[in-house]
Amino acid sequence: MSAVLEIEGLRKTYRSRKRGVRHALDGFDMRVEAGQVHGFLGPNGSGKTTTLRTLLGLIRPNGGRMAILGQELPRALPAVAGQVGAIVESPQFFPHFTARDTLGLLAQAGELPRRRVDEVLEQVGLRDRAGERVKTYSLGMKQRLAVASALLKDPKLLILDEPANGLDPGGIREMRRLMRELAESGMTVVLSSHILGEIQLICDSVTIISLGRRVAFGPVDQVLAAHSQNSVRVRLEAVTDLPHAAETLTRSGIRVAAAEPDHLMLADVDKPAEVSRILAEQGLYVSELTPVAVDLESVFLELTATAPVPGQNRQVDQSAKVDQTGTAGGWGA
Amino acid sequence: MSLFVTELRRLTKRRLTRLMLVLLVLGLATVATAFSFSSHKLSPEVVAAAQAESDAQYKRSVQEWQRTVTECEAAQAKGEQTEERYGQNCGKDYQPQPEMFDPKWNLPYQFDFRAEFPMFIAVFAGAVALFAFIVGASFVGAEWNTGGMMNLLLWRPKRLAVLGTKLAALLTTVLGLSVVLGALWTAAFWLIGTSRGTTAKMTAGAWRSIGLDGLRAVALILVVGAVAYALASLGRHTAMALGAAVALFAISEIGIRIAVGVLGVSFGERYVLSTYAQSWFMKQAELFDYDTCQFAKGACEPAKYVVTWEQSAVVFGIGAVAALVAAFWAMRRRDIA
Numbered sequence: 001m002s003a004v005l006e007i008e009g010l011r012k013t014y015r016s017r018k019r020g021v022r023h024a025l026d027g028f029d030m031r032v033e034a035g036q037v038h039g040f041l042g043p044n045g046s047g048k049t050t051t052l053r054t055l056l057g058l059i060r061p062n063g064g065r066m067a068i069l070g071q072e073l074p075r076a077l078p079a080v081a082g083q084v085g086a087i088v089e090s091p092q093f094f095p096h097f098t099a100r101d102t103l104g105l106l107a108q109a110g111e112l113p114r115r116r117v118d119e120v121l122e123q124v125g126l127r128d129r130a131g132e133r134v135k136t137y138s139l140g141m142k143q144r145l146a147v148a149s150a151l152l153k154d155p156k157l158l159i160l161d162e163p164a165n166g167l168d169p170g171g172i173r174e175m176r177r178l179m180r181e182l183a184e185s186g187m188t189v190v191l192s193s194h195i196l197g198e199i200q201l202i203c204d205s206v207t208i209i210s211l212g213r214r215v216a217f218g219p220v221d222q223v224l225a226a227h228s229q230n231s232v233r234v235r236l237e238a239v240t241d242l243p244h245a246a247e248t249l250t251r252s253g254i255r256v257a258a259a260e261p262d263h264l265m266l267a268d269v270d271k272p273a274e275v276s277r278i279l280a281e282q283g284l285y286v287s288e289l290t291p292v293a294v295d296l297e298s299v300f301l302e303l304t305a306t307a308p309v310p311g312q313n314r315q316v317d318q319s320a321k322v323d324q325t326g327t328a329g330g331w332g333a
Numbered sequence: 334m335s336l337f338v339t340e341l342r343r344l345t346k347r348r349l350t351r352l353m354l355v356l357l358v359l360g361l362a363t364v365a366t367a368f369s370f371s372s373h374k375l376s377p378e379v380v381a382a383a384q385a386e387s388d389a390q391y392k393r394s395v396q397e398w399q400r401t402v403t404e405c406e407a408a409q410a411k412g413e414q415t416e417e418r419y420g421q422n423c424g425k426d427y428q429p430q431p432e433m434f435d436p437k438w439n440l441p442y443q444f445d446f447r448a449e450f451p452m453f454i455a456v457f458a459g460a461v462a463l464f465a466f467i468v469g470a471s472f473v474g475a476e477w478n479t480g481g482m483m484n485l486l487l488w489r490p491k492r493l494a495v496l497g498t499k500l501a502a503l504l505t506t507v508l509g510l511s512v513v514l515g516a517l518w519t520a521a522f523w524l525i526g527t528s529r530g531t532t533a534k535m536t537a538g539a540w541r542s543i544g545l546d547g548l549r550a551v552a553l554i555l556v557v558g559a560v561a562y563a564l565a566s567l568g569r570h571t572a573m574a575l576g577a578a579v580a581l582f583a584i585s586e587i588g589i590r591i592a593v594g595v596l597g598v599s600f601g602e603r604y605v606l607s608t609y610a611q612s613w614f615m616k617q618a619e620l621f622d623y624d625t626c627q628f629a630k631g632a633c634e635p636a637k638y639v640v641t642w643e644q645s646a647v648v649f650g651i652g653a654v655a656a657l658v659a660a661f662w663a664m665r666r667r668d669i670a
Contacts, residue, residue, distance in 0.1 A: 053668075058486065077490045097346065304623050
């Protein structure tokens with residue numbers, strides 16, 4: 001499969017007399033295949049928006065290589081800009097212009113036919129409100145307008161930074177459907193979001209960034225599998241037997257990750273039936289033996305080390321930094 | 334070309350542009366209308382009435398003089414001291430003369446197009462320059478502030494071309510507006526001159542001189558618009574241009590004036606920007622140094638320093654080029670975060 005977006009060893013360093021040197025991007029890699037919906041995840045301040053801005057020519061990198069549709073950036077950016085639609089962070093528009101005026105001016109600047117304006121307004125559900133001033137719009141409607149502006153060019157690569165921000169549940173579902181339709185039509189979509197449940201539902205593949213470096217990437221299933229701990233939840237007929245069961249399993253080489261009042265959490269269990277057998281040999285009978293499925297949120301929290309800790313206030317730069325990337329390496333491979 | 338046309342559309346669709354244009358037109362119309370009421374055509378009847386009033390004033394004055402002399406002589410006949418109250422010789426040497434009552438003093442004000450219109454060109458330039466400053470600064474400042482510039486750069490990732498095209502759209506609009514409003518302004522005052530004043534002595538040379546004044550006014554308006562645009566783009570906010578203008582005014586018109594006064598610098602006003610603005614409109618500004626005079630030795634011709642409009646062109650040109658170069662350099666170098 002051909003890559004629509006390739007980033008290798010991207011670096012961006014900010015130097016400040018007060019705050020010293022800060023590496024916003026520290027050798028970041030990313031690869032997005034054609035026709036995919038790709039999730040781009042990371043904690044606040046991890047470098048997501050810096051990556052997107054750098055890719056779009058708004059920020060100059062200090063090093064590394066970038067390419068879109070096989071063309072090297074930033075040199076070829078003017079040539080590929082017509083094939084890239086993007087919204088970066090919270091989009092803002094002139095409050096006194098209508099949605100149709102806003103898109104009309106962009107279409108004129110991009111030498112696009114006027115009919116595209118009505119097409120994208122219809123696509124994002126703003127057709128009937130297109131003549132109203134943007135200042136009367138809710139956050140969700142502004143978000144729809146931003147997506148419309150990114151779709152205006154009918155791009156081959158669509159980059160959306162938090163497109164579901166401010167959308168109501170119905171709007172989120174519509175956005176999900178739109179993303180899928182766009183991908184099915186051949187468009188490649190890069191989606192940055194903190195709504196990890198959505199990402200897991202929509203995306204084919206993900207890249208997770210932390211402190212300017214990639215900490216995981218690949219198809220969603222593979223990333224989940226790679227970070228699944230083969231966890232199993234065990235309940236016994238008699239709750240009072242749980243300490244005995246924990247001791248027995250530990251002796252047998254099975255790791256007890258957590259001993260809760262009414263159950264045990266076991267980790268790295270390849271064969272759950274083995275657990276049942278070991279306990280039964282000791283006269284301990286299992287009432288529940290459930291493999292625990294890992295989700296993207298738990299993988300994200302684990303990889304970025306941003307899970308809340310009771311009694312601690314995590315600061316924005318307190319994230320995980322890895323020396324090696326996750327499921328694969330090199331130039332996105 | 335499409336970007337240029339788009340930016341023209343964007344500028345003219347902006348609410349601030351339209352509001353400022355309405356205010357500008359209303360302001361200019363108010364000035365012209367109010368001024369037209371203060372001017373009166375000097376018809377033969379009006380001149381005759383002024384002459385009659387002047388004659389009457391002369392007669393009343395002579396009668397008063399005669400009465401005073403008579404009173405004085407009566408007092409002298411009584412042996413009273415009169416010199417302190419009536420002056421020497423009872424003031425007989427101060428008989429009013431007809432030429433002391435010029436009929437011109439009784440004429441109403443009449444607008445003289447040839448002599449006075451250049452001053453109104455300066456008024457026009459000031460008003461349109463203010464418009465150019467606010468609209469120019471806001472056109473790019475608000476774009477930066479609302480993220481519009483970033484949006485535009487996602488469509489046209491050529492920073493210098495985008496900044497330059499927007500500037501071209503602004504200057505084209507301001508130029509067009511200056512020409513149209515300038516023509517209307519000239520027509521309005523020509524109308525005032527013909528109907529309620531005079532347009533006498535308007536030779537080809539006089540028109541050429543007015544034309545050159547108009548060109549200098551338009552040039553200053555464009556420079557003001559470009560500088561405001563450059564400053565707002567540098568600061569990425571409209572307020573940057575407004576703040577810089579206030580700071581420049583405070584430094585030039587207050588700070589430098591105080592400093593040269595304290596230091597006793599000769600012709601200190603040559604370091605003040607408003608001197609160059611005055612010279613630009615009036616073709617030259619004359620500065621005098623009265624400190625060189627020794628009045629104890631009698632009348633004095635103070636030392637003179639002349640600031641020419643060419644010098645003003647250099648000062649304003651350097652300022653505008655510096656601001657624009659800085660704005661384009663920053664656009665090329667700085668990240669858009």
